[in-house]
Amino acid sequence: MIAQRLPSLIEDLRRAVGSDGVLANRADLLVYECDGFVIEKSSPDVVVFPRSTADVAAVVRLANEYDVPCLPRGAGTSLAGGCLPVGGGIVVALTRMKRILEIDLRNRYALVEPGVVNVWLTQALKGTGFHYAPDPSSQGACTIGGNLATNSGGPHTLKYGVTVNHVLGLEAVLADGSIVEIGGPAEDAPGLDLTGVLVGSEGTLAIATKIWVRLTRDPQGYRTMLGVFESVDDATTSISEIIAAGIVPAALEMMDQGILVALEEAFQFGFPLDAQAILLIEVDGLEAGLDEQRDRIAEICQRCHAREVRQAVDAAERQKLWKCRKQAFGAVGRLSPSYCTQDGVVPRTKLPHMLRRIYEIGGKHGVRIVNVFHAGDGNLHPIVLFDERNPDEIRRVLAASGEILDECIACGGSVTGEHGIGVEKLEFMRKLFTPDDLAVMERLRHAFNPVGRLSPHKMLPTAGACGIEQRAPGRRAAL
Amino acid sequence: MPTDVAHTLPLDDTLTPVAEDELARVVRECARDRRAVYPLGGQTSLDVGLPARRRGLGLSLAGMNNIVDYPARDMTITVEAGLRVADLADKLAAENQWLPIDIPEASQATIGGAIASNASGPRRYAHGTIRDYVIGIRAVDGRGTAFQAGGRVVKNVAGYDFCKLLCGSFGTLAVITQVTLKIKPRPPASAWAWCELPSLEAADKLLATLTTSATTPTAIELLTGPPPDEEGPLASVAPARLLIGYEGTAAEVAWQLEQIQMAGRAEGVNYQSTGETATVQRVWSRLTEFSVPDAEGVAQTSALAIIKASVLSSMITNLIRSIQELAPTAAILAHAGSGIVTVRLSETPLGGLAAAIVRHWQPAARAARGNLVLLAARDTGELTRQVVWGMPQDDARLQLAVKQQFDPHGILNPGRFVYGSA
Numbered sequence: 079m080i081a082q083r084l085p086s087l088i089e090d091l092r093r094a095v096g097s098d099g100v101l102a103n104r105a106d107l108l109v110y111e112c113d114g115f116v117i118e119k120s121s122p123d124v125v126v127f128p129r130s131t132a133d134v135a136a137v138v139r140l141a142n143e144y145d146v147p148c149l150p151r152g153a154g155t156s157l158a159g160g161c162l163p164v165g166g167g168i169v170v171a172l173t174r175m176k177r178i179l180e181i182d183l184r185n186r187y188a189l190v191e192p193g194v195v196n197v198w199l200t201q202a203l204k205g206t207g208f209h210y211a212p213d214p215s216s217q218g219a220c221t222i223g224g225n226l227a228t229n230s231g232g233p234h235t236l237k238y239g240v241t242v243n244h245v246l247g248l249e250a251v252l253a254d255g256s257i258v259e260i261g262g263p264a265e266d267a268p269g270l271d272l273t274g275v276l277v278g279s280e281g282t283l284a285i286a287t288k289i290w291v292r293l294t295r296d297p298q299g300y301r302t303m304l305g306v307f308e309s310v311d312d313a314t315t316s317i318s319e320i321i322a323a324g325i326v327p328a329a330l331e332m333m334d335q336g337i338l339v340a341l342e343e344a345f346q347f348g349f350p351l352d353a354q355a356i357l358l359i360e361v362d363g364l365e366a367g368l369d370e371q372r373d374r375i376a377e378i379c380q381r382c383h384a385r386e387v388r389q390a391v392d393a394a395e396r397q398k399l400w401k402c403r404k405q406a407f408g409a410v411g412r413l414s415p416s417y418c419t420q421d422g423v424v425p426r427t428k429l430p431h432m433l434r435r436i437y438e439i440g441g442k443h444g445v446r447i448v449n450v451f452h453a454g455d456g457n458l459h460p461i462v463l464f465d466e467r468n469p470d471e472i473r474r475v476l477a478a479s480g481e482i483l484d485e486c487i488a489c490g491g492s493v494t495g496e497h498g499i500g501v502e503k504l505e506f507m508r509k510l511f512t513p514d515d516l517a518v519m520e521r522l523r524h525a526f527n528p529v530g531r532l533s534p535h536k537m538l539p540t541a542g543a544c545g546i547e548q549r550a551p552g553r554r555a556a557l
Numbered sequence: 558m559p560t561d562v563a564h565t566l567p568l569d570d571t572l573t574p575v576a577e578d579e580l581a582r583v584v585r586e587c588a589r590d591r592r593a594v595y596p597l598g599g600q601t602s603l604d605v606g607l608p609a610r611r612r613g614l615g616l617s618l619a620g621m622n623n624i625v626d627y628p629a630r631d632m633t634i635t636v637e638a639g640l641r642v643a644d645l646a647d648k649l650a651a652e653n654q655w656l657p658i659d660i661p662e663a664s665q666a667t668i669g670g671a672i673a674s675n676a677s678g679p680r681r682y683a684h685g686t687i688r689d690y691v692i693g694i695r696a697v698d699g700r701g702t703a704f705q706a707g708g709r710v711v712k713n714v715a716g717y718d719f720c721k722l723l724c725g726s727f728g729t730l731a732v733i734t735q736v737t738l739k740i741k742p743r744p745p746a747s748a749w750a751w752c753e754l755p756s757l758e759a760a761d762k763l764l765a766t767l768t769t770s771a772t773t774p775t776a777i778e779l780l781t782g783p784p785p786d787e788e789g790p791l792a793s794v795a796p797a798r799l800l801i802g803y804e805g806t807a808a809e810v811a812w813q814l815e816q817i818q819m820a821g822r823a824e825g826v827n828y829q830s831t832g833e834t835a836t837v838q839r840v841w842s843r844l845t846e847f848s849v850p851d852a853e854g855v856a857q858t859s860a861l862a863i864i865k866a867s868v869l870s871s872m873i874t875n876l877i878r879s880i881q882e883l884a885p886t887a888a889i890l891a892h893a894g895s896g897i898v899t900v901r902l903s904e905t906p907l908g909g910l911a912a913a914i915v916r917h918w919q920p921a922a923r924a925a926r927g928n929l930v931l932l933a934a935r936d937t938g939e940l941t942r943q944v945v946w947g948m949p950q951d952d953a954r955l956q957l958a959v960k961q962q963f964d965p966h967g968i969l970n971p972g973r974f975v976y977g978s979a
Contacts (some may be wrong), residue, residue, distance in 0.1 A: 183767050184871045185896070207769050229714045240712065242721065243689050247752065252955070259951040264896050264927035265686075266867035268958045269975040270730070274688055274721025278714050292769045322630035324742030364773060367805060367814035419940070423710040425631040455712040456631075495712040501713070510715050511705070518704040518963070519717045525958040536717070540815060 084123055087144045091168070094136040099174070101125040110169050112155040113161035115502050122149070122163040129251060131257055131287040134170060138285065138531070139255035141168050142494050147534050150285045152193065152224030155216040158500030160228060160280045164535040167507030170285060172223050178202055179288065182285070186293045187246055187263045192223025192286050195228075199291070201554065208293040211238035214338075214496070215404040223286050229278030231331040231496035233403065236454040237362070240496065242277040244292045247536040250276070263290050275522065280498050281533035283526040285438045297328070297362035301372040302390040302399060305357035305379040309333055310437075313355035314430040316382040317453045320359070320375055321426045325455055327375070328362040331403055334433075336413070337461070344409040345402045353385065357453065358403055404449040407461070407513055411526030413448065414463035423495040426456045428477035432434055435485050436460050442479040445471065457495035484509070504539045566595050567601040571615030577695065577703050580616065584732065584968075585701025587614060593971050594699075596728035597762040598670025601642065604850060604933035605674060606727060606973035607945050615972070619668050621734060624648060626709070633692065633709055635737040638669025639941045645735040655743040659845040661852075669733040675725030678778035679802060682894035684741075690718040693737030698730065699722040699964025722959075724728075724910045727969040730963040736765040744804040747775075748818050748832035749840050753795035755783070758876040763826060764870070764893055767801070770820065772813040776802035777894035778844055779955045781877060782887050785843045785855040789836050790829070799893070800840065801828075816940040847890045848899045855888045862910055862934040864918070868927030870896035879921040883907045885914075896927065911939045919947050946975045 088102045102124045119414060128134045139150035147167030147246065154496050155228065163169050175191035182188070185332070188199060199210045213232040214220055220230070231240045237330040238244075247261025261273040263345055264442045273314065276283055307313040313332055320330065320488040334355045342349045349356060359381070361371040376387040390396040396464060410417050424432045433449065434456070440447035451459040460482055464475045483506060493499075493506040519538055526532075574580040587594045593613025618639030629652040631900045636645060642663040649655050659678020660671045670676075677686045692705035696719070706719035706792040723733055754760045760779055767777055778800040784792050790800060801814045814830045821828040831837060846852045851859035868876055876898055879889055883906040890900045906913035914931060922929035930944045950956070957976050963969075 115963060155840070178862075182869075182871075184765060185869045186768070231712055235712070239685070239689060242718065258955060260955075262926060264867050264869050264925070265681075266677075266725075266865075266897060266928075266948060268928050268930050269674075269950050269953070270726055271688060271721050271724055272952055272955060272959070274724065275718050276720050277721075295773065318630065326742065360601070364805070364809050364812065367809040370806060372810065372913060402610070423712050425628060425633070425710055427628060427630050452712070456710055457712045490708070491710045492708050492713040492715050494715050495710070496714055498714050500714070507716065514702050515704045515706065518698060518702060518719070519706075520715050521962040522722075522959065524846060525962045526955065 081384055083144060087140065087146070088124055090140050091124060093138065094126050094140060094328070095133045097431055099127040099129065099133070110163065110171070110243060113156040113159060113326050115157055115159035115162070115500060118159055119500055120161055120163050121166065122169040125169045125171055127171050129174050131251065132430070134251045134285055134287050135169060135255045135257055137170055142255060149533050150223070150227070150281045152221030152227070153195070155159060155220045156228060156500060157421070157497040158494065158502040160498050160500040160536060162501050163421065163501050164501065172221065175287065182263070183208055183293070185263060187290050188293055189263070189288055190222050190290060192221060192226070194222050195520040196220050196222055203293065209296055210291060211244055211294040212241045213548045215407065221417065222289055222291065226286050226289055227281050228279055228496070229272040231452065231455070231457065233331055233452060236330055237326050237328045237451065238294060240272060242535070245273060245277050246290040246292055247485050248276065248286045248290065248305065249288035250286050252284050253268045253529070253531045257287070262292065280500065280537045282523055283532065285532065299368050300328070300360055300362045300396060301368045302358070302360045302396045303372065304374065304388050305359060305384045305397070306386040307355045308353065308362050308383070308385050310355045310433050311384045311430055314366050314433050314453070315355055316357060316379045316384065316426045317429055318427050319378045319382060322380060323374065323452065325371060325374060327359050329358070329360040330454030331358040332356070332449065332451055332453040333358065333406065334405070334449040336446070337406055337409070337450045340412045341402050341406060342411040343412050344405070347398060347399070357379070358399060380430060401452070410448070410461055410463070410548045414446070414465060416466045417461050417463050418475060418479060419461045420482055421460050421494045421497040422483050422491060424457045424458065424486050424491035425454045427452070428489040428491070429453065432458065432485065432489060436482055439478050439481045443474040443490050445474050445478050447478070455495065456491065472522060499537045507539045563723070566609045566615065567596065567612045568615040569612055571617055571694065573617040573620040575620040577621070577697065580621070580732065580734060581697045581701050581703045583614070583616060584697050584699070587968050588699060588701050588966050591932055591966055592759065592968060594968050595970055596732045597675070598639065598667035599662065601666045602670060602674040607923070607940060608937045609973055611971050616732060616736070617832070618628065618667060625735060629654065630794050632740050633711065633737055634740055635693065635709060635735065636668060637735050638733045639667050639810055642666045642671055643741050644766060649740055650743065653743050654740045656690060656740055658687050658690065662851050668736060670737060672724055673726060673728050673733055674920040677842065677897070679778055679892055681897070682777055686724070688721045688724040689945060690738045690740070691724060691736055692739050694720045694723055694733060695735040696723060696731035696733045699966060699969045703734070709736065711739050713727055727974050729960060729974045729976070730969065732969070742807070746810040747748070747802070747804045747806040748814055748830060749790055750803055750814055750828045751798060751800040752821065752826050752828045753791045753793050754797040754799060755795070757797050757877060760799055761874040763799060763824065766824065767894070770817065772803065772816050774801045774894065775804045776892065778802070779873065779893040781881070781889045783855060784978040785847055785888065785890070786839070787854065790831065790840050791843055791863070796871040797913055803839070829852055844890065845899070848932060858903050860903055860933070861904045861905065863932040864900040864902065864914070864929060865932050866898040866900070866918070866922045866927060866929040868896045868922055868925035870894055870970055872896070872925030876921050876925050880918060883913045883917060899932040910934065911941070911944045914944050938970050942977055949975070
């Protein structure tokens with residue numbers, strides 16, 4: 079933005095949301111240069127922390143008045159650069175809008191502000207017999223507003239569906255600063271399902287300020303199992319066979335030996351380190367049906383040459399297993415200084431082929447790849463390990479990552495199952511969609527966000543994505 | 558039975574393309590000539606919406622009814638939009654799979670039409686609506702541009718989710734040509750438990766307890782007024798009847814029936830139950846067909862009007878009472894767990910249909926945090942936008958903006974949906 083007008087914008091923003099709700103000095107802004115995708119960095123001109131819908135509307139109106147970009151941000155855990163403030167402007171950090179406004183069990187919904195952290199809602203529901211089903215691995219930090227923007231998944235979305243299946247409606251501030259209610263706590267509002275297209279729109283259509291989410295009954299019981307395999311092929315074949323047998327586990331996750339070593343070091347669960355792959359399989363529901371499902375799954379795994387299928391003995395062990403799984407990315411720091419992960423999806427029957435290709439591609443480019451992913455959905459998360467001080471390695475990592483995603487497309491899949499396009503995967507949109515497809519998407523954006531005020535240069539490569547050039551892959555591993 | 562298309566839509570002609578490019582070419586020509594296009598599936602929902610006034614072209618999807626790809630082991634299927642719902646169901650059943658959405662008149666209705674009209678029924682309580690199953694879509698917009706969104710995998714966040722946007726859009730944004738659906742394994746067992754209740758108050762009290770039942774119902778249905786069947790579980794004429802559907806393995810269903818009967822005894826409610834296949838299927842079918850204007854069974858007559866309200870589920874008995882005040886003979890079915898209330902009127906309500914809807918029932922639905930729309934009426938003379946679709950929603954301006962982007966010349970199913978004149 080034009081530097082001369084910045085002090086005046088900051089002053090106006092302070093008037094709108096209070097002085098304690100505006101960050102504008104260089105050191106403070108550093109934090110907001112990127113999200114979980116750290117390759118690209120771009121500083122916002124100013125960060126604001128609205129406390130109400132009216133605050134958000136005032137901020138968007140100022141963005142229009144000063145003709146600067148405006149980008150909503152939750153916890154900044156996005157892995158695809160959705161929160162990268164391309165072109166600077168105003169970052170609207172929604173973390174102070176963190177109230178759970180209503181919980182209505184009879185009608186199975188909650189009304190929350192966008193800054194509510196995912197796990198807070200489930201904690202608030204403890205003991206009621208209900209929970210909020212989408213459970214991304216970052217649920218301890220990520221916000222429901224951010225989940226809405228990226229249509230987040232998580233391990234248990236295999237049975238329960240992703241965020242869009244659990245959002246009933248929202249209140250939002252539009253690109254012109256007006257406030258609108260879309261959908262609501264009752265189902266089937268007449269007219270177009272704009273809620274359905276707003277979920278997963280990566281902040282490019284509107285800024286959600288209140289969200290009605292569906293609550294889900296807690297299952298009566300669980301059976302959580304570990305299938306131990308001596309080859310990755312046997313494990314991936316088991317996944318495909320379980321799905322093909324018509325069993326819908328609540329979760330079905332795979333971890334290969336590479337990641338198991340790191341997990342064992344971090345959590346000392348007692349994983350067999352000589353196993354090539356482990357499946358974490360959970361079924362839930364009525365007790366009356368669980369043993370039968372467990373036995374069928376165990377039988378399938380054994381038929382696929384599992385060395386062992388063991389069941390979590392109690393709730394504590396189940397929780398520990400899930401903790402290991404959900405914090406797996408954190409443990410990668412034990413394997414290498416940096417990593418990048420991809421989010422491709424393939425049909426479940428293609429998993430054995432795809433895993434073989436991932437290891438081949440890693441070998442071909444001389445990079446190490448470990449895998450921990452939502453196997454039941456066919457949603458891969460190959461983690462490519464590297465040291466970002468080695469420029470040659472970085473080139474090879476980029477080449478391997480691109481080849482993996484190309485292979486996903488060739489298998490009839492997608493380049494992102496839950497992380498989003500953001501800026502990271504913009505160029506892949508042209509491989510997935512025709513110019514006509516993208517033109518229709520562009521026109522939808524125009525209906526909501528005609529001048530590109532909100533989250534410019536995201537999601538669509540046609541949206542004037544100027545010069546986002548990927549120079550280096552991935553992010554520093556968490557320490 | 559489908560409504561006679563000639564009486565419902567002012568068609569000059571009907572074309573039946575057999576491929577998407579051919580269909581797109583037709584729409585492009587119509588866009589050029591500003592000619593109205595009425596997409597036609599199984600023609601089972603032509604009553605929905607404002608009466609069509611503009612003459613135009615019928616665009617039938619009957620020639621596009623192929624199964625494109627059915628990788629059963631991946632639990633997905635890709636089909637052309639003109640495939641009949643019953644044919645889809647047969648294909649899936651052969652692999653012991655199903656699309657758990659209740660679609661009326663399945664032998665006639667097409668999957669594209671079911672998506673465009675957001676068809677649903679009792680099972681939505683457990684299984685959601687059709688938007689939860691469409692993972693990929695191809696369509697032709699009002700410019701004649703063929704486009705796709707989503708894909709063939711069950712999890713995918715690349716690009717805007719037009720799969721959801723086109724559900725329930727009644728052909729006003731684009732003509733759906735092909736869809737990929739996520740499907741589910743078919744449960745082996747199905748049963749109903751039901752009870753008769755002396756009043757709506759008693760029904761409300763019982764419904765509240767079901768919120769935290771140890772069982773996991775597939776459907777929770779509340780009936781009042783003339784019964785939708787002459788025999789079996791639906792034949793009762795008690796002031797209120799509650800039916801609970803259970804599906805799953807035989808052991809799960811048996812346990813749940815036992816459990817709900819035990820819970821009922823503790824509350825002084827006597828549940829009957831049946832797992833007898835023919836009876837169970839007949840109940841699912843009658844409840845699914847309830848919204849069809851000339852459905853068999855209900856009050857032994859075809860309906861004068863069908864109304865649908867969607868409200869908070871805790872408010873359905875309030876809404877039913879306000880309907881009964883003006884229409885004491887109405888047959889009413891509520892998908893109670895989902896807050897969806899369908900009303901079959903066979904007599905004109907006190908004060909006239911339009912006035913009853915606009916002055917009494919729509920405000921009652923709003924007070925229950927929801928909406929009320931008219932699905933079908935024998936006399937279409939007094940229908941206005943508000944009578945049919947209710948007061949404009951808060952996001953009406955956005956809806957129109959989206960419509961104008963997809964169909965800038967306003968040729969797709971014009972004048973019938975929520976946009977007012979568009």
